[in-house]
Amino acid sequence: MALSGTYAPSKSEWVRDQVETYEASGGERGNTLRDSGEPIVVITSVGAHSGNLRKNPVMRVERxxxxxxxxxxGGAPDHPEWYHNFVAHPEVELQDGPEPHGYTARLLSGDERREWWDYAVATWSTYGEYQKKTEREIPVFLLEPRD
Structure with missing residues (x-):
């Protein structure tokens, strides 16, 4: 079941542009972080406070x-806004290619978090650098396909 609500584009120009390019091309363009060559997916979540749909490019870490x-x-001392959206409304859509699909986001802890964190750092080593920049433990969400 698709998420419903009013889409409220990001206030960040690069995020808006990346999402727009990705969606307009069915994932054929805008599919790397700021044209870096590092692959991304687009995740749609429901705003924790507004209830509006929010879309964010996130590094592609799949298994x-x-x-x-x-x-x-980026190692900031606080969580990104989408963290709060995932906690409040764990049903999300993830687009990795032409079509978005439904997933359920679950915040990981303990050994499961460690396993997926290590996999994420192996996929994109910059995550390890981000952890060094902040005192908070960077949260890891597992997105599992809905029926």
Whole structure:
């Protein structure tokens, strides 16, 4: 079942542009972080406070049909806004290619978090650098396909 609501584009110009390019091309363009060559997916979530649909490019970390979303915010001391959306409304849509699909986001802890964190860092080593920049433990969400 698709998410419903009013789409409220990001206030960040690069995020808006990346999402627009990605969606307009069915994932054929705008599919790397700021044209870096590092692959991304677009995740749609429901705003924790507004109830509006929010879309964010997130690094593509996938294994066996499951994805992780790392709430790094570049190593900032606070979580990205989408972290709060995932906690409040764990039903999300993830687009990795032409079509979005439904997923349920679950915040990981303990050994499961460690396993997926290590996999994410192996996929995109910059996450390890982000963790060094902040005192908070960077949250890891596992996104599992809905029926």
């Amino acid at each position: 066996d049909g499951k994805y992780v979303a790392i709430a790094s915010k």
